[in-house]
Amino acid sequence: MNILVLIKPTPDITKVRFDVEKGVVDRGSASLEINPFDLYAIEVAKRIKRVFGGFITSLSMAPPHAEPALRDAIARGVDRAILLSDRRFAGADTWATSYTLASAIRKLGSFNIILCGEKSVDGDTAHVGPEVAEFLGIPHVSFVTRIIDVSVDKVIVESDFGEAYYEVELKLPALIALSRPVIFRDEFIEPSMPKVSDVLRAKKAKIDVWSADQLADVADVSKFGLNGSPTRVVRAYYALEKGRETRVVKGEEGVNMILSVLRETGVIS
Amino acid sequence: MNWRGVLVYAENYSGRIHRASFELLGKARELLPRISGELFAVTVTSENKAEEYSRELIAYGADKVVEYVVEENHLTNPLIHRNALIDAIKYIKPKLVLVPATPWGRSIAPRVAASIGTGITADCLDVYVDDEGNIVQVRPAFTGNIIAHIKTLTNPVITTVRPGVFQVPSPDYGRKGEALIRSIEASGADKLRVLRVARVKTVKLSEADVIVSIGKGVRSREDIKLFEELAREIGAQLACSKPLVDMGWMERDRQVGFSGNIVKPRLYIALGISGAPQHIAGMRDSKYVVSVNIDPSAPIAKYSDLFVVGDIYDVAKKILQALRNLK
Ligand SMILES: Cc1cc2nc3c(=O)[nH]c(=O)nc-3n(C[C@H](O)[C@H](O)[C@H](O)COP(=O)(O)OP(=O)(O)OC[C@H]3O[C@@H](n4cnc5c(N)ncnc54)[C@H](O)[C@@H]3O)c2cc1C
Ligand SMILES: Cc1cc2nc3c(=O)[nH]c(=O)nc-3n(C[C@H](O)[C@H](O)[C@H](O)COP(=O)(O)OP(=O)(O)OC[C@H]3O[C@@H](n4cnc5c(N)ncnc54)[C@H](O)[C@@H]3O)c2cc1C
Numbered sequence: 297m298n299i300l301v302l303i304k305p306t307p308d309i310t311k312v313r314f315d316v317e318k319g320v321v322d323r324g325s326a327s328l329e330i331n332p333f334d335l336y337a338i339e340v341a342k343r344i345k346r347v348f349g350g351f352i353t354s355l356s357m358a359p360p361h362a363e364p365a366l367r368d369a370i371a372r373g374v375d376r377a378i379l380l381s382d383r384r385f386a387g388a389d390t391w392a393t394s395y396t397l398a399s400a401i402r403k404l405g406s407f408n409i410i411l412c413g414e415k416s417v418d419g420d421t422a423h424v425g426p427e428v429a430e431f432l433g434i435p436h437v438s439f440v441t442r443i444i445d446v447s448v449d450k451v452i453v454e455s456d457f458g459e460a461y462y463e464v465e466l467k468l469p470a471l472i473a474l475s476r477p478v479i480f481r482d483e484f485i486e487p488s489m490p491k492v493s494d495v496l497r498a499k500k501a502k503i504d505v506w507s508a509d510q511l512a513d514v515a516d517v518s519k520f521g522l523n524g525s526p527t528r529v530v531r532a533y534y535a536l537e538k539g540r541e542t543r544v545v546k547g548e549e550g551v552n553m554i555l556s557v558l559r560e561t562g563v564i565s
Numbered sequence: 566m567n568w569r570g571v572l573v574y575a576e577n578y579s580g581r582i583h584r585a586s587f588e589l590l591g592k593a594r595e596l597l598p599r600i601s602g603e604l605f606a607v608t609v610t611s612e613n614k615a616e617e618y619s620r621e622l623i624a625y626g627a628d629k630v631v632e633y634v635v636e637e638n639h640l641t642n643p644l645i646h647r648n649a650l651i652d653a654i655k656y657i658k659p660k661l662v663l664v665p666a667t668p669w670g671r672s673i674a675p676r677v678a679a680s681i682g683t684g685i686t687a688d689c690l691d692v693y694v695d696d697e698g699n700i701v702q703v704r705p706a707f708t709g710n711i712i713a714h715i716k717t718l719t720n721p722v723i724t725t726v727r728p729g730v731f732q733v734p735s736p737d738y739g740r741k742g743e744a745l746i747r748s749i750e751a752s753g754a755d756k757l758r759v760l761r762v763a764r765v766k767t768v769k770l771s772e773a774d775v776i777v778s779i780g781k782g783v784r785s786r787e788d789i790k791l792f793e794e795l796a797r798e799i800g801a802q803l804a805c806s807k808p809l810v811d812m813g814w815m816e817r818d819r820q821v822g823f824s825g826n827i828v829k830p831r832l833y834i835a836l837g838i839s840g841a842p843q844h845i846a847g848m849r850d851s852k853y854v855v856s857v858n859i860d861p862s863a864p865i866a867k868y869s870d871l872f873v874v875g876d877i878y879d880v881a882k883k884i885l886q887a888l889r890n891l892k
Contacts, residue, residue: 309708421687423675430679435756438672458667459579463760526684531714550873551883
């Protein structure tokens with residue numbers, strides 16, 4: 297099986313600071329790591345490879361300082377990591393990001409299955425999986441909570457549609473966006489830290505860095521980055537704390553206060 | 566080309582129209598004077614429901630309902646809905662397309678945007694028209710820490726809107742409107758087959774009115790019973806933080822937060838939850854928040870209206886006792 301994993305290097309959102317003036321992340325505030333949902337995509341890729349054999353390629357579009365995150369991906373079992381990095385990719389919205397990723401996938405050749413995370417912890421749109429699938433003309437399922445079965449030409453998954461979980465069969469090639477926790481066949485998947493020997497091996501591995509020019513034969517370069525993006529963030533600010541005036545109470549008084557809140561809100565009479 | 570009016574995608578794959586679709590019709594009505602044009606609702610339906618749906622959608626504010634009548638087994642196929650929405654956009658040429666930001670809507674709408682070649686914003690909390698007449702979409706990002714205002718430069722503007730942020734308008738079954746039937750090809754849709762409903766959700770936290778939510782302050786699986794009883798006594802749904810799901814103590818549908826459910830109850834009672842940003846992202850819009858924590862410096866204090874410093878076991882038992890005394 298030829299398996300592709302989309303990995304977004306993202307900042308630790310508990311550390312990252314946001315430049316509200318410019319509407320962008322303050323790059324110095326946090327290093328980049330693998331988007332937590334994408335860790336599940338790597339784990340699923342490894343299990344599919346275990347069953348069928350094959351090769352796992354990861355694809356990321358990110359600034360150059362994302363490289364350590366890609367080494368982490370290699371340590372975790374990715375065979376080849378590709379980083380699309382160029383100033384001309386910068387400022388891409390989800391449309392331009394997906395267009396660029398899909399172009400690179402076309403350039404790489406054909407894949408049986410593409411795995412990604414359901415959403416990122418920063419942009420948080422959950423658009424990229426479905427948009428990449430659309431650009432490639434393949435089916436996809438988002439919010440996948442279980443891989444029920446994989447065979448050479450199809451995959452059966454369970455997905456959260458909102459009202460209920462549905463069992464869906466997809467013809468391969470297809471794209472699957474993974475939620476968490478996720479079950480592979482009957483195994484509950486939890487990403488674990490890579491072994492030290494794998495970390496050392498990954499340190500020496502080669503990361504392929506591609507520029508915009510390298511995609512010129514498969515894509516329209518004017519559609520990359522901010523230039524190609526149909527949306528614009530025009531203003532950004534920290535979410536307000538709703539201006540709650542917190543009343544702090546202790547012990548017995550706390551119990552009485554809770555009871556009066558229950559009464560005031562009509563929860564008890 | 567002139568892009569006018571608003572198109573609301575009415576989600577109904579489950580056999581009934583999702584209430585968020587009505588919320589969007591209400592919002593669209595409010596925006597329409599600034600956008601001009603008509604209000605369209607688009608839906609995919611089986612033949613026997615077509616009339617009922619159009620009546621309902623017109624009652625909630627649609628001027629025209631465009632219906633794609635399909636075979637029963639295509640109702641739950643997202644690719645069919647994708648095809649329908651693309652056809653509807655090309656046919657109507659709306660300025661704005663509103664889609665409920667349910668998992669279903671968030672899965673279909675980006676495909677449509679990619680195919681049409683237009684921008685899409687995700688999971689918005691508001692949509693407004695600014696002084697220059699541009700549509701602005703307001704959404705949280707960075708796990709709820711940041712609020713962004715986004716404009717779309719292309720047509721149509723596609724927006725998914727979080728369910729529950731707008732009011733359901735009161736229906737008027739005397740309203741006049743028009744229903745239009747269009748057909749679509751099933752082309753490409755056979756690459757995907759929905760086999761069956763695997764599991765129905767036993768609980769929908771997003772619709773809960775009162776929530777008792779427990780965190781790692783709970784010491785064992787067995788202990789959950791105490792808090793279950795408390796929730797039952799006050800008619801609340803029991804919810805939890807992520808670690809309890811990870812340990813397999815609670816079902817995933819009961820998790821509140823960034824990777825769980827976004828909730829907005831009248832009353833949220835957090836017991837032994839520290840208030841990590843990923844948890845806050847799921848409950849920050851609750852009307853009234855009570856939290857109980859032994860640690861006076863727990864971050865959740867900041868997001869609470871009432872913060873009780875104390876032991877959750879002790880507090881839960883005393884409340885239960887007091888409720889019994891009331892009976
Ligand atoms: C505050 C803010 C709000 C924004 N809102 C919007 C918006 O509403 N609409 C919009 O079009 N853009 C928006 N953007 C831009 C958007 O964040 C970027 O386009 C981003 O590169 C991709 O979107 P995402 O992070 O939401 O990814 P998601 O779609 O949430 O990611 C899903 C999965 O796709 C894969 N993936 C995503 N990005 C990459 C990548 N660069 N490389 C490899 N794999 C990847 C990963 O597997 C990931 O788990 C916003 C940006 C900011 C700063
Ligand atoms: C990508 C990602 C997504 C995530 N998504 C979510 C999500 O959707 N939802 C979510 O909840 N988390 C999520 N998390 C995890 C989150 O970061 C925190 O780890 C989690 O919310 C902590 O849960 P907690 O507050 O129950 O536990 P802890 O942080 O361990 O807090 C337990 C609290 O209980 C208090 N306590 C202990 N004993 C008692 C007692 N006897 N009486 C009173 N108080 C007591 C302690 O003082 C402490 O404040 C996510 C993390 C990541 C990286």
